[in-house]
Amino acid sequence: MNLRIVYRLLLTAASLVISASAAEHHGAASNFNPGIRPDTADALATEKSAEEAWFSHLKVLAGEELKGRKTGTPEFLRAAEYVESQFKEIGLKPAAVDGYRQPVGFHTLQIDTEKSSLRLADANGITTELKVGTEAILSANRRGPVAIDAPLVFAGHGLVVPSVGVDDLKGLDLRGKVAVIFAGAPAVVHGPLKAYYRSTAIRWKYLKAAGAIGVITIAEPRVSQNGRSEPGLRVRPVDQLSDPALNPLDGAQVIATIPAASAAGLFNGSPHTYEELAAIAKEGKTPPRFPLAVKLEANTVTQEIASYEAPNVVGLLAGRDHKLRNEYVVLTAHLDHLGVGKPENGDPIYHGAMDNAVGIASLIETAKALSAGERPKRSIIFIAFTGEEEGELGSQFYARYPTVPRSRIVAELNMDMYLPLFPLRFL
Numbered sequence: 001m002n003l004r005i006v007y008r009l010l011l012t013a014a015s016l017v018i019s020a021s022a023a024e025h026h027g028a029a030s031n032f033n034p035g036i037r038p039d040t041a042d043a044l045a046t047e048k049s050a051e052e053a054w055f056s057h058l059k060v061l062a063g064e065e066l067k068g069r070k071t072g073t074p075e076f077l078r079a080a081e082y083v084e085s086q087f088k089e090i091g092l093k094p095a096a097v098d099g100y101r102q103p104v105g106f107h108t109l110q111i112d113t114e115k116s117s118l119r120l121a122d123a124n125g126i127t128t129e130l131k132v133g134t135e136a137i138l139s140a141n142r143r144g145p146v147a148i149d150a151p152l153v154f155a156g157h158g159l160v161v162p163s164v165g166v167d168d169l170k171g172l173d174l175r176g177k178v179a180v181i182f183a184g185a186p187a188v189v190h191g192p193l194k195a196y197y198r199s200t201a202i203r204w205k206y207l208k209a210a211g212a213i214g215v216i217t218i219a220e221p222r223v224s225q226n227g228r229s230e231p232g233l234r235v236r237p238v239d240q241l242s243d244p245a246l247n248p249l250d251g252a253q254v255i256a257t258i259p260a261a262s263a264a265g266l267f268n269g270s271p272h273t274y275e276e277l278a279a280i281a282k283e284g285k286t287p288p289r290f291p292l293a294v295k296l297e298a299n300t301v302t303q304e305i306a307s308y309e310a311p312n313v314v315g316l317l318a319g320r321d322h323k324l325r326n327e328y329v330v331l332t333a334h335l336d337h338l339g340v341g342k343p344e345n346g347d348p349i350y351h352g353a354m355d356n357a358v359g360i361a362s363l364i365e366t367a368k369a370l371s372a373g374e375r376p377k378r379s380i381i382f383i384a385f386t387g388e389e390e391g392e393l394g395s396q397f398y399a400r401y402p403t404v405p406r407s408r409i410v411a412e413l414n415m416d417m418y419l420p421l422f423p424l425r426f427l
């Protein structure tokens with residue numbers, strides 16, 4: 001890896017912050033510096049020393065001893081201590097609840113596949129069992145055992161995307177019912193829209209508002225590289241934020257995923273078969289939506305297998321302008337990685353140098369660079385996030401509980417796994 005190139009990316013992050021704080025000049029003569037720096041001997045010497053410091057952070061964070069920094073492990077806490085000590089040395093102010101630390105609680109939940117069940121019952125009361133773990137994957141429910149007996153409604157992709165005129169829930173009565181949806185999206189919902197709306201949490205928000213009490217997602221058939229469909233989905237423990245206010249599936253009595261291969265039975269006795277509907281969806285269109293003839297009997301039993309705490313680390317550089325210092329630019333990177341697992345090339349540690357020790361090293365060196373010279377006008381918040389690999393949980397927690405007034409946050413720049421491809425010296 002060419003460290004000079006990487007460091008120039010770091011300078012870019014710093015110059016973005018400088019640009020943000022210079023933006024109020026509105027045409028007046030200014031010392032606006034877009035981040036293009038001449039290669040003077042002094043400038044190069046500064047770059048060189050920052051480069052070395054940057055690499056030293058990388059070596060610590062991605063080294064053997066921190067064992068891949070998995071959230072909740074002692075090694076993650078050591079990584080947090082490292083960032084904290086760097087923030088302190090640079091002179092950043094502690095900007096969390098407990099000094100530099102914003103405590104974040106997690107718990108690990110797992111479905112008890114033996115005790116959980118999922119059945120479809122037709123109008124004559126004849127039931128078909130779907131085997132939990134292979135034919136149906138239940139999502140953990142933190143409320144403990146939840147039994148449900150409810151009608152089902154097919155709701156297309158279950159999407160409400162007003163900007164492109166998609167409303168799959170329009171005209172459907174979902175009150176007290178469980179929605180059955182396709183995992184994908186019609187062609188009109190693409191790119192960033194799809195990236196945002198595809199999550200169960202966002203779909204659930206609209207389904208819940210429409211009165212639904214649960215959702216069954218029919219997974220898109222997975223096709224492996226040799227062209228064969230892959231059977232089943234994996235059942236694994238999930239880590240969630242302990243804070244009940246941050247449960248994205250709040251109010252759901254059942255959340256399940258059914259692989260395409262087991263989906264046909266949901267449509268027994270209905271005007272359309274699964275195959276017909278899947279063919280329409282495959283063309284990028286929205287299939288018809290209608291109440292299903294079978295109802296659902298499900299019993300979700302969840303075990304809590306662990307609970308732990310792992311903090312966000314938050315430092316503040318106060319702005320120099322007595323008015324603008326009350327506005328905040330937030331600079332972030334996630335500190336955690338995947339820890340230890342199945343060995344790759346004989347090494348069980350997932351070091352996470354690119355994902356995301358590079359981001360944290362840049363966060364630290366950017367803090368150092370901005371603290372050393374004339375400080376920016378606005379205040380800068382630096383955050384090393386916890387729980388990113390578990391689903392961006394640390395950042396969700398901070399967004400919900402920011403340590404400065406939310407309305408005063410004017411920008412957020414996140415650094416994750418950037419690729420040092422060329423010397424980017426300005427944007």
Ligand SMILES: [Zn+2]
Pocket residue numbers: 334355356388416417
């Ligand atoms: Zn990452």
